[in-house]
Amino acid sequence: DARVTQTPRHKVTEMGQEVTMRCQPILGHNTVFWYRQTMMQGLELLAYFRNRAPLDDSGMPKDRFSAEMPDATLATLKIQPSEPRDSAVYFCASGLADIVNRGFEYEQYFGPGTRLTVT
């Protein structure tokens, strides 16, 4: 049963600390998305990758957030330094964008999310 995994599931940290969230996309998927969900803003797209290359991270505060894909099986989202307003649930999703070989598969598969609380 292929699924997206995220670690940690919960994180409580103090303001100013570095936070790293990890995501393992479904094997074979080549697109990865990072979302942030809050009550006030709903679901916000922070960044996304295709074939490990960042395509757009305009939704992400650049001064403190960074997203990377060190390899095809790992995506990371880092916040340094963290602030209380970063408290949210962070979702990773993966998908397969491969029109030529696989036909059009357009679903995004979401991970369980990381609930971050910054005090």
Added chain:
Amino acid sequence: AQTVTQSQPEMSVQEAETVTLSCTYDTSENNYYLFWYKQPPSRQMILVIRQEAYKQQNATENRFSVNFQKAAKSFSLKISDSQLGDTAMYFCAFMTREDFRNAGNMLTFGGGTRLMVKP
């Protein structure tokens, strides 16, 4: 830019009854795809149903069906025989074919509708 609007922040329905969640979208594109995602209290985002804009027939998945009105840019979700397990946030989402070609399967989400199924 595409926008997705869910005008009902909260809804409730009695168990076994039918409920319809509304969604409207705005786009100048002709080829696109529409989705309904369910987010139960566990926070997992689950794809419920999808619709290709070029298909006139409304999509159906068991108790879930859509009413897709392309001219009106409306994409409502009908849940029949509501069950307690249907209690969740429901998100309408949208993706253009052009978005897919350029950026992979990137979604635009609505603000969500919180559905409560009452026993």
